Amino acid sequence: MTAFFQSLGMSYEWAWGVATVCGILLIALPLMLAVAMIIYADRKIWAAMALRRGPNVVGPFGLLQSFADGLKVFLQETIIPSSANRGLFLIAPIITFTVALMAWAVIPFNSGAVLADINVGLLYILAVSSLGVYGVILSGWSSNSKYPFFSAMRASAQMISYEVSIGFILIGVVLFADSFNLNEIVKAQLGHGLGLVNAFGFNLLLFPLAVLFFISSLAETARTPFDLTEAESELVAGYQTEYSSMSFALFWLGEYANVLLMCTLNAVLFWGGWLPPLDWAPLYAVPGIIWLFAKILFFFFVFSWVKATVPRYRYDQLMRLGWKVFLPISLIWVFLVSGYLMLTRYS
Structure with a gap:
């Protein structure tokens, strides 16, 4: 894209800047539209599993319901509690x-179709996702209200607990791919499963890590059965x-953008x-971005399926699962994967 703008007579610096802004908009704008539509899809899936109709009035098949909800919150008055820390209260949803x-x-999104193809892409995602906890903590503390503060403490402990397990899970993937670059990780999966399937998930050593990562994704995004940050009977609506x-609305959009991100990472x-x-x-005739979107939609369906069918954990059960089950298993699997690779690849 930089070369295209250079061909229009721009200097390299201007061409790179304009190309970067266009790349950001090319990702951010469709993502916002996708968030609106997956909220609709989420509600439709829940309704189908509960034998209800779901959104069906606003627009054909209720497709415009998310946009109507967005307009409603946009027209509402922004209320800031008198005892809140005004600056932190306003900046918390922006951070999230x-x-x-x-x-x-x-x-x-495809081979080479990435905004920043950096060698430490996986580390970048871990670093950026860990910053999300600051928005949650600041929103609960700055509200100067008991229940949002309780929820913020719960959310921060939950996110930190499962990030530890996710870190060890990702070590297994990095060892097999021999790279932190997400493009290289995808390419390393070519024919990996039985020489035919393009997936690490068909590797008997990595399949348990895939299951742990999926469940940790639910906990990291505070989705059912790990939505203790919004337990209605205890915390009203949590830190929000x-x-x-x-x-x-910014919290809501950030939450669903994170859900889409976790589906994509899976x-x-x-x-x-x-x-x-x-x-x-013959399957390579289909553009890679179509295959990626199909997989994202599948994982999002499973996210919604779990939310519609699985009851909520108690908080002590949630923390026990993270620290006493997932952490030991993921740590043991690092030794198993590294030992296997030492014997087979590096011996």
Whole structure:
């Protein structure tokens, strides 16, 4: 894209800047539209599983319901509690929303189709996603209200706990791919499963890590059964209780952008990303971005399926699962994967 703008007579610096802005908009604007539509899809899936109709009034088949909800919150009054820390109260949802978008900079949508193809892409995602906890903590503390503060403490402990396990899980993927670059990780999955399937998930050593990563994704995004940050019977609406209008909408958008990000990471790290499911020549005629979107939609359906069917954990059960089950298993698996590779690849 930089070369295209240079051909229009721009200097390299201007061409690079304009190309970068265009690349950001090319990711951010469709992502916002995707968030609106997956909220609709989420509600439709829940309704189908509960034998209800779901959104069906606003627009054909209710497709415009998310946009109507967005207009409603946009027109609402922004209320700031008199005892709140005004500056931190307003900046908390901005942090949550911004961090949710930043991680998409290194996601490969096709071979080479990535905004920033950096060698430490996976480390970048870990670093950026860990910043999301600051928006949550600041929103709960700055509200100067009991229940949002309780929820912020719960959310921060939950996110930190499962990030530790996710870190060890990703070590196994990095060892097999021999790279932190997400494009290289996808390419390393070419024909990996039985010489035919383009996925790390078909490797008997990595399949348990794929399952752990999926469950940790649910916990990291505070989705059911790990939505203890919004337990209605205990915390009203969690750290967002005192928020209204667009500040509340930014939390909502950030949450669903994170859900989409985790669905994408599940697809990219374990199930071939933009590669077709099978290493079979005719399947490569389909653009890689279509395969990636199909996998993202599949994982999002499973996210919604879990939310519609699985009851919520108690908080002690959630923490026990993270520290006493996932952490030991993921740590043991690092030794198993590294030992296997030492015997087979590096011996």
